[in-house]
Amino acid sequence: MVRSIIISLLALLLLSGCTDFTAGPRFKGDVYAIAGLLVAGKAITAEHPVYITRSADIQSFDPLDLFVLEADVEILELDTGTSWSLSPMLDIEEFT
Amino acid sequence: MKYSILMLLCFIGFGLSLQAATVSGFVSRAGSKEPMQYVNVRVAETGAGMQTNKKGYFVIDIAQAGTYTLELSLVSYQSLSQKFSISAAAEDVHLQLSLVEAAIELATVRVTGSNYEEGREIRPSLIRSTTEDVKSVVSPLEADVFRAILALPGVAPISDFSSGLYVRGGSPDQNLIMLDDTDVYNPNHFGGVFSTFNADAVENINLIKGAYPAKYGGRLSSVLDVTNRQGNRDHHQGTARWSLISSSATLEGPWSLANQNGSYMASFRRTYLELVKAFMPDLPDYYFYDGHFKLNWDISSRDMVSTSAYFGKDRLNFDFGSVIKLDWGNRTLTTQWVHLFSPRLFSQFVLSGSDFTSNLAQISGEGEQLFVRDNGIEDISSKAMLTYKPNNQHQADFGWEVKFNDTWLRATSSYQYDDNALPDIEVTSLTSSVYIQDTWDPDALWTLQPGLRASWYQSLHMNLEQIPDASYVNLDPRFSIRRKLDLAESVYASYGLYHQYLTLMAADFSTPFDVWFPLDGSLKPGRSHHFLLGYKNQFARDFAFDIEFYYKTYQNILEYDSATDFEWDNETGQLADVFHQGRGYTYGTDIMLRTYWRGLEGFLGLTLGKTKRTMKDSNIDPYTHEAQSYYPAYDRSYAANVVQTFNLSQFTGRRLFGADFKLGVNFALNSGQPTDRPERIYFDGEDFGIIYSYKDRDRLPAYFRLDLSTKYEWLTRWGSIEPYIEVINVFNRKNVGFRNYSIGPDENGELTLLTEDSGQFPILPFIGVNVKW
Numbered sequence: 109m110v111r112s113i114i115i116s117l118l119a120l121l122l123l124s125g126c127t128d129f130t131a132g133p134r135f136k137g138d139v140y141a142i143a144g145l146l147v148a149g150k151a152i153t154a155e156h157p158v159y160i161t162r163s164a165d166i167q168s169f170d171p172l173d174l175f176v177l178e179a180d181v182e183i184l185e186l187d188t189g190t191s192w193s194l195s196p197m198l199d200i201e202e203f204t
Numbered sequence: 205m206k207y208s209i210l211m212l213l214c215f216i217g218f219g220l221s222l223q224a225a226t227v228s229g230f231v232s233r234a235g236s237k238e239p240m241q242y243v244n245v246r247v248a249e250t251g252a253g254m255q256t257n258k259k260g261y262f263v264i265d266i267a268q269a270g271t272y273t274l275e276l277s278l279v280s281y282q283s284l285s286q287k288f289s290i291s292a293a294a295e296d297v298h299l300q301l302s303l304v305e306a307a308i309e310l311a312t313v314r315v316t317g318s319n320y321e322e323g324r325e326i327r328p329s330l331i332r333s334t335t336e337d338v339k340s341v342v343s344p345l346e347a348d349v350f351r352a353i354l355a356l357p358g359v360a361p362i363s364d365f366s367s368g369l370y371v372r373g374g375s376p377d378q379n380l381i382m383l384d385d386t387d388v389y390n391p392n393h394f395g396g397v398f399s400t401f402n403a404d405a406v407e408n409i410n411l412i413k414g415a416y417p418a419k420y421g422g423r424l425s426s427v428l429d430v431t432n433r434q435g436n437r438d439h440h441q442g443t444a445r446w447s448l449i450s451s452s453a454t455l456e457g458p459w460s461l462a463n464q465n466g467s468y469m470a471s472f473r474r475t476y477l478e479l480v481k482a483f484m485p486d487l488p489d490y491y492f493y494d495g496h497f498k499l500n501w502d503i504s505s506r507d508m509v510s511t512s513a514y515f516g517k518d519r520l521n522f523d524f525g526s527v528i529k530l531d532w533g534n535r536t537l538t539t540q541w542v543h544l545f546s547p548r549l550f551s552q553f554v555l556s557g558s559d560f561t562s563n564l565a566q567i568s569g570e571g572e573q574l575f576v577r578d579n580g581i582e583d584i585s586s587k588a589m590l591t592y593k594p595n596n597q598h599q600a601d602f603g604w605e606v607k608f609n610d611t612w613l614r615a616t617s618s619y620q621y622d623d624n625a626l627p628d629i630e631v632t633s634l635t636s637s638v639y640i641q642d643t644w645d646p647d648a649l650w651t652l653q654p655g656l657r658a659s660w661y662q663s664l665h666m667n668l669e670q671i672p673d674a675s676y677v678n679l680d681p682r683f684s685i686r687r688k689l690d691l692a693e694s695v696y697a698s699y700g701l702y703h704q705y706l707t708l709m710a711a712d713f714s715t716p717f718d719v720w721f722p723l724d725g726s727l728k729p730g731r732s733h734h735f736l737l738g739y740k741n742q743f744a745r746d747f748a749f750d751i752e753f754y755y756k757t758y759q760n761i762l763e764y765d766s767a768t769d770f771e772w773d774n775e776t777g778q779l780a781d782v783f784h785q786g787r788g789y790t791y792g793t794d795i796m797l798r799t800y801w802r803g804l805e806g807f808l809g810l811t812l813g814k815t816k817r818t819m820k821d822s823n824i825d826p827y828t829h830e831a832q833s834y835y836p837a838y839d840r841s842y843a844a845n846v847v848q849t850f851n852l853s854q855f856t857g858r859r860l861f862g863a864d865f866k867l868g869v870n871f872a873l874n875s876g877q878p879t880d881r882p883e884r885i886y887f888d889g890e891d892f893g894i895i896y897s898y899k900d901r902d903r904l905p906a907y908f909r910l911d912l913s914t915k916y917e918w919l920t921r922w923g924s925i926e927p928y929i930e931v932i933n934v935f936n937r938k939n940v941g942f943r944n945y946s947i948g949p950d951e952n953g954e955l956t957l958l959t960e961d962s963g964q965f966p967i968l969p970f971i972g973v974n975v976k977w
Contacts, residue, residue, distance in 0.1 A: 114739050117753055118793060129814060129835050131898035134883055135826060139895065141886030163884040163895075171955050174887060 225290045228263035228547040229299035237437030248273040252596045265596040296547040326653045326684040328698040329413035340849040348399035357794040357809030364964040367392045368714025370838035373790025373815035374425025377708030381428045384512045386538045389560035404454040405471035405496035407433040415698035415734040418639040418655030424732040435469030447972035450475040466501040492518040506544040532562035532716040550591045558583040577615040581720040584608045602640040624774045630667040633722035655682035661705040672725030678703045692742035704730035709764040726780035728760040746801035755791040786819035803854030806847045815839040835900040841875040868913035876903035892947035904940045923977035936967035
């Protein structure tokens with residue numbers, strides 16, 4: 109009886125031990141990231157940009173495909189509620 | 205809970221009503237007169253028996269007057285039979301007995317007794333090792349207590365360069381590590397290559413991987429109980445070891461003054477990498493030294509006093525324009541008094557002090573102190589451990605412990621820091637505990653072992669006003685039950701509840717700069733339930749098989765938030781600010797086949813397991829913002845170990861060229877450790893950055909290592925000489941310790957994801973010589 113229980117428990121653990129325990133993917137589909145250095149008194153311009161990037165599969169990526177050109181960017185000032193739009197652009201020469 | 209206490213008192217009270225004669229005494233090793241633990245002592249005529257305790261003591265009830273035979277046995281020692289007579293009902297026969305070590309001609313001499321007999325007490329998850337066991341495990345540079353433990357089933361190594369113990373899903377801070385019954389904090393030397401404790405100075409090592417008895421408390425995962433050698437009481441002797449980068453010497457012997465006598469043991473070790481560095485400039489500027497000392501005074505057959513000390517210090521400098529100076533070390537001082545109130549009441553009183561300090565300083569090229577950080581923990585403890593054995597059916601263990609801790613973490617800097625962001629914190633605390641446990645044999649087949657430990661934790665002093673006080677009281681029940689199936693076959697189950705009041709600020713793996721802290725009121729004590737089911741079978745005289753299934757739960761466990769970078773707000777900060785709090789569980793099985801067959805000594809171990817944690821504000825799901833459970837880096841789905849020493853001379857009964865020839869094998873195969881990996885990238889204006897997956901999205905390649913050693917021991921008239929050759933990682937397997945990722949140009953100049961693995965031990969040959977006299 110004791111041996112049967114032990115063998116059964118051991119078989120269960122052996123079966124579960126064959127699995128390579130890992131988590132699933134953290135992100136699904138495209139992931140967008142925003143990064144930039146905001147300087148007091150300086151407007152967001154091509155010289156002081158905010159970068160919006162999008163990535164899917166990191167194993168095979170094209171750096172130029174990362175940049176989002178078709179985005180609608182709206183800046184909202186929380187204190188006043190004022191908003192205005194920005195136009196995305198990509199200076200290819202900067203990356204070549 | 206009240207019911208448990210009443211039951212426990214009833215068991216013990218029942219036993220108190222019985223009285224009989226006793227045979228008691230101490231068992232020591234012939235030749236050195238050092239006490240021997242776990243010797244099987246049995247009265248042949250009645251079958252009553254027990255195992256000797258840590259001090260070599262035993263006591264057995266004799267119901268009727270008469271002449272009896274006491275049988276003593278332990279593997280690798282010649283069995284002993286001793287006649288004694290009982291003439292009166294309340295008489296106590298006290299014996300001082302010695303066992304003789306079996307000689308090399310073992311191949312032709314039958315050795316009775318076994319290492320694997322369990323004794324009366326139920327000791328679940330206990331693996332005991334002697335100095336000789338430790339020395340038989342192939343380790344780089346020298347015999348290593350921690351490396352020997354890391355090879356055991358249920359203990360996971362995190363890296364070749366770390367001696368942190370991860371026992372059955374627990375982290376290193378959850379292990380209670382004791383040297384001569386004194387807590388030792390952060391016991392490791394730089395790089396994990398050198399043994400924390402000098403194997404020559406250590407008598408035995410007991411590792412309890414879970415469900416440990418009521419005697420132990422204060423940690424959630426395991427107990428490592430190390431005992432220093434007492435020293436030879438018969439004659440003076442010494443051991444010296446030389447290798448390319450370190451040397452050690454151990455001296456021991458008896459002392460006698462007027463009509464008093466006892467023994468001493470002193471062991472010292474030092475590395476001299478700084479000398480080798482003259483020829484190999486790439487070596488780090490590093491050395492360490494450590495020492496073990498023990499002095500024993502045998503006042504009478506009922507009273508023994510011993511004082512032992514341990515100290516170690518590591519110093520490491522990095523010079524890159526400014527110099528980083530690091531040093532750390534442990535010190536312990538312990539005084540123990542063993543007293544026999546009566547043959548049935550054995551007592552041990554301990555007064556001890558222990559501290560660990562670590563210091564870091566950055567000195568500019570001009571000698572200015574740019575940054576200084578000092579950290580430490582002090583421990584002053586007093587404890588009593590008593591054993592009362594009213595009859596052969598009951599054994600009551602009870603005692604108390606009072607522990608005072610003082611910890612600090614301070615930093616100063618000449619850099620432009622907000623003073624409040626540099627830690628300046630000191631916390632003191634008092635932890636008091638009492639415990640009681642009964643081992644009850646209702647009949648020849650069953651053993652019950654209920655126990656209870658009560659603890660009270662109180663924070664005493666905080667140097668910062670805003671830190672909330674803590675006061676916690678907890679009752680931890682423990683229970684074990686065993687059913688013997690045959691003479692050397694049994695099945696058992698155990699349960700225990702455990703609490704922990706100390707925590708450790710540690711990075712992803714154990715380092716000497718981890719910071720201990722007693723809990724403040726912002727954190728609850730860690731809590732863990734242990735469940736065990738085990739089976740033992742010594743199916744042949746020289747082979748024993750153990751299997752244990754375990755399940756542990758963890759609540760209120762803490763994980764240091766490395767994003768805080770040891771910074772601290774001295775105006776508003778509390779410990780909860782720098783920890784992730786969470787819960788977890790672990791389950792699995794440890795299997796061990798032990799051999800002691802004609803010179804083939806060691807074990808084969810297999811572990812299958814699973815460990816998971818969920819920590820608040822860590823491993824966050826980006827869509828739900830909830831913490832996700834994960835396999836921590838020390839989770840191992842499987843681990844297989846073969847640790848064997850083959851003594852050819854013992855096998856054949858002949859020496860090779862006049863020397864004993866031993867071959868050592870250490871094989872390890874572990875599943876890869878969980879790790880994160882890049883899932884997405886972004887651009888921050890200057891560089892491409894990586895967005896990582898969950899912490900356990902991937903696994904590093906499986907770990908595989910084979911170590912071999914050969915030793916030749918020449919016995920001379922004055923002692924022995926033992927040259928040895930060792931090869932670590934014989935196949936030069938490129939085991940991966942850590943995997944770094946970056947975005948950079950490939951060979952065609954195109955941006956791609958690059959990986960770089962930090963290695964583990966490469967192939968490492970060593971030669972050395974051990975001399976004993």
